[in-house]
Amino acid sequence: MKFLPLLWAGLWRKRTRTIFTLLSIVVAFVLFGMLQGVNAVFSNALNAAAVDRLSVVSRISFTEPLPFSYLAQIESLPGVAAVAYQSWFGTYYQDPKNFVFSFPVDPVRFFPLYPELQLPKDELAALVRTRTGAVVGRELARKYGWKIGDRVPLHSVIWTQANGRSDWQFDIVGIYDAPNDPNQGISFFFNHSYFDEARSFSKGTVGWYVVKVKDPAQAMQVAAAIDRRFANSPDETKSQSEKEFTQAFIKQAADISFIVSSILGAVFFTLLFLTGNTMMQSVRERVPELAVLKTLGFTDFAVVVLVLCEALVLCLAGALIGLAIAAGIFPALKRVIGEASLSWSILGLGSAVAVLLALVTGLPPAWRTTRLNIVDALADR
Amino acid sequence: MNMLRQIRAVTWMNLRSIPQRFGTSSVIVVGIAGVVAVLISVLAMATGFTHTLLATGRDDRAIVLRGGSDSELASTLSREATLTIIDAPGIRKDAAGKAIASAEPVVIVEMPKKSNASGANVTIRGVGAEGVALRPEIQLVAGRMFRRGVRELIVGRGAEAQFKGLDVGSHIALRGSDWTIVGAFESNGDSHESELFADAETVLSAYRRNLYQSVVARLDSKDSFDAFKAALTTNPQLSVAVLRERDYYVHQSQRMGKVLAFVAYFVGGIMAVGALFGALNTMYSAVSVRSREIATLRAIGFGASAVVLSVLIEAILLAVMGALIGAGLAWLFFNGNVVSTLGSNFTQVVFRLAVSPSLVALGILWACAIGLIGGLFPAIRAARLPVATALRAV
Numbered sequence: 130m131k132f133l134p135l136l137w138a139g140l141w142r143k144r145t146r147t148i149f150t151l152l153s154i155v156v157a158f159v160l161f162g163m164l165q166g167v168n169a170v171f172s173n174a175l176n177a178a179a180v181d182r183l184s185v186v187s188r189i190s191f192t193e194p195l196p197f198s199y200l201a202q203i204e205s206l207p208g209v210a211a212v213a214y215q216s217w218f219g220t221y222y223q224d225p226k227n228f229v230f231s232f233p234v235d236p237v238r239f240f241p242l243y244p245e246l247q248l249p250k251d252e253l254a255a256l257v258r259t260r261t262g263a264v265v266g267r268e269l270a271r272k273y274g275w276k277i278g279d280r281v282p283l284h285s286v287i288w289t290q291a292n293g294r295s296d297w298q299f300d301i302v303g304i305y306d307a308p309n310d311p312n313q314g315i316s317f318f319f320n321h322s323y324f325d326e327a328r329s330f331s332k333g334t335v336g337w338y339v340v341k342v343k344d345p346a347q348a349m350q351v352a353a354a355i356d357r358r359f360a361n362s363p364d365e366t367k368s369q370s371e372k373e374f375t376q377a378f379i380k381q382a383a384d385i386s387f388i389v390s391s392i393l394g395a396v397f398f399t400l401l402f403l404t405g406n407t408m409m410q411s412v413r414e415r416v417p418e419l420a421v422l423k424t425l426g427f428t429d430f431a432v433v434v435l436v437l438c439e440a441l442v443l444c445l446a447g448a449l450i451g452l453a454i455a456a457g458i459f460p461a462l463k464r465v466i467g468e469a470s471l472s473w474s475i476l477g478l479g480s481a482v483a484v485l486l487a488l489v490t491g492l493p494p495a496w497r498t499t500r501l502n503i504v505d506a507l508a509d510r
Numbered sequence: 511m512n513m514l515r516q517i518r519a520v521t522w523m524n525l526r527s528i529p530q531r532f533g534t535s536s537v538i539v540v541g542i543a544g545v546v547a548v549l550i551s552v553l554a555m556a557t558g559f560t561h562t563l564l565a566t567g568r569d570d571r572a573i574v575l576r577g578g579s580d581s582e583l584a585s586t587l588s589r590e591a592t593l594t595i596i597d598a599p600g601i602r603k604d605a606a607g608k609a610i611a612s613a614e615p616v617v618i619v620e621m622p623k624k625s626n627a628s629g630a631n632v633t634i635r636g637v638g639a640e641g642v643a644l645r646p647e648i649q650l651v652a653g654r655m656f657r658r659g660v661r662e663l664i665v666g667r668g669a670e671a672q673f674k675g676l677d678v679g680s681h682i683a684l685r686g687s688d689w690t691i692v693g694a695f696e697s698n699g700d701s702h703e704s705e706l707f708a709d710a711e712t713v714l715s716a717y718r719r720n721l722y723q724s725v726v727a728r729l730d731s732k733d734s735f736d737a738f739k740a741a742l743t744t745n746p747q748l749s750v751a752v753l754r755e756r757d758y759y760v761h762q763s764q765r766m767g768k769v770l771a772f773v774a775y776f777v778g779g780i781m782a783v784g785a786l787f788g789a790l791n792t793m794y795s796a797v798s799v800r801s802r803e804i805a806t807l808r809a810i811g812f813g814a815s816a817v818v819l820s821v822l823i824e825a826i827l828l829a830v831m832g833a834l835i836g837a838g839l840a841w842l843f844f845n846g847n848v849v850s851t852l853g854s855n856f857t858q859v860v861f862r863l864a865v866s867p868s869l870v871a872l873g874i875l876w877a878c879a880i881g882l883i884g885g886l887f888p889a890i891r892a893a894r895l896p897v898a899t900a901l902r903a904v
Binding site: 145146149150152153156157159160163164188189190191192193219225284286287289293295330361362363364365367376377380381382392395396398399400402403406407409410 | 533534536537540541543544545547548576577578579580581583584586617618619620626628629630631684685686718721749777780781783784785787788790791794795851852856858
């Protein structure tokens, strides 16, 4: 403890240099925090996928519809607890920029399969009763100021009604909550029966099925049984756990974690150089002072610890400030990357990286001090 | 003249001392190399993607979709509608008097990617009899053309390279029917190279469909577009969107292009701020190490501006060196790399990363800006150095 002032004095010996180095570290960790936060949004999507649910899509591609008749056939297979279905409706509200993730579902089948979406019982009953009814996520309702009782037109880029119109009218009868993952609170669900009756083509099909299995341990066998059931038919299926499905979906766009780690690699390599340089320089300039310390009886070990602690304070302070700034920027980027936040695990990882950085950059100069010849060092030779 | 000579002398002196300050100088170089490498790589992706889509569209072709849909995947056109569209005025006729236009179903098949074995969507485009005359840029490079009425496909070079099982001679199963890939084509590196082509009617029958996704037509000339569009949009029987092919593909590339540009400038911008601090560090220490030399120069009559400019020149030279290294790394690792991502049809677009001279120039521009700001404050400090004190400093 009594060496704290010494540590402090060492750090502030060259004020500008320390400040600029600190700021570079801060910047690097702002980037680290943000990229990890974005990464976490995608892995959250994966974690939201339940282990006891399977996605059944067309083997040709998930954009191909499946016949409605598969519902009863999947239901009758052993190991299947419940089946629901969804379709991709592809809509925007008023302006093409306002994309709305909307899905026609059978509410009685759908909501029990998704306990993470909390919809009050009477609102579910209202949805079943109202042909043109719809329930929306809390987040979506807030975004457009929708309330229960509102009549909302959505424009579908895919589906036309029998009269050729692409505008569909809905009556909002409920608002659901998704407390575990705010990014699930942006969907719009309505009655499949209304959709199927009114659409002008592809009647009698659904986009994909969601199957709840009785025993999660048997999920793979059930998936295989479903695919076997429809093998060699015109509509072969591909059944995967929800997690595999989401993973594959994200991978179609880009390998996010690869991009994130490449950029962070470049950033930290650069940073290593910078901080290492600062530490080297500061030790080199202080050789006579360190010799004085050793003359006074400081052991090699104590001097090494002193130098390392300096690096540690610099890196950790930079990391914490950087991560705090990243956490502050997230709300501003909500529109671009969705609801992201800085979790404790990212904070822990960031601190670990900072400690590692301090060790890597502090060790070589610290090591040099152990080989100081006191007499030469005092004479600054 | 005297001033120029002074600047040259001081700059030369500074530059010659760089090897002695190798460690600190490399901070500028490495820092800026990192910024420029990231900036250029991500922008090379954006450029490659946009370029591929833009190359697909021509001014003398038009694409017709169902009104209200923004991509082929979302569009549906009935057979009657496509016949009316192909009859419209403004479409170029071939020697036999047939309109050069093609009503096209677009379907999707999932194929495993070579890079990570996970499935990704590939477009199969059914083309009409005029589908090839319509696109003179399509050149068969292996095998032969598919035959009409037979379950045969030709594959674009990009798709063949990115996905497993799309080589000439291989078979793929679509809706329980067996298809053979009989040829491979190139198409100026445009987005059709990410697709498979087959006979439109055969695709429709295999997928049990009777709806097309789009009609693509070769126009008499660029200028006949307005007449063509007017004829279709005023027809009460049709509800269609008529676009110049180029405009359609510009629109398709915008979203992804914007996202990539945002990533490039946002991440690159944050990194640039970090590199700026590194540059300030380097130049402040460069000035402080040399304060005696600078004071000596001032004492024998060198002007303050000569000192300022020499420090700036040194910073910018180091920065440009960093930019060149960064651009070189980006070029070495990424130029010509073939990657694919999801286009707006929910299918993969294969494209080539392009580290173009203009991107390198942009990188150098960024580097100069960082070098300039990073050198300015230390330069001012150098010029303000009290001569007498600095001379006495040991």
